[in-house]
Amino acid sequence: VQLQASGGGLVQAGGSLRLSCAASGRTFSDYLMGWFRQAPGKEREFVAAINWSGTSRRYGDSVKGRFTISRDNAKNTVSLQMISLKPEDTAIYYCAARRGSSWYGTQSQGTYDYWGQGTQVTVSS
DSSP, X not given: OXXXXXXXXXXXXXXXXXXXXXXXXXXXXXEEEEEEEEOTTSOOEEEEEEOTTSSOEEEOTTTTTTEEEXXXXXXXXXXXXXXXXXXXXXXXXXXXXXXXXXXXXXXXXXXXXXXXXXXXXXXXX
């Protein structure tokens, strides 16, 4: 499956952004979808994941209550709504796809099969 992330940009602290990831090439609903981020000099960090039907979600501790992941299987897209952004949210954000429905290892980037190219989010103080 091919993934294309978009929606990044520059925003002031306290602002909001909505990232989108468009998928093509395979049956989108076969995949659990996730978002990760990587700041300069840091390891890639789990942000959020959503199951195939959109009925179950997981979030990293640093974004709980501020970020919301959603998906539209009819449009083959997954989104990440981000509010109350902080400078420490600055990173390249990647969408990823994982076959199957198990939540085991969801927060580990090594368990994902496909990755998008990333979109830059910069939050100024």
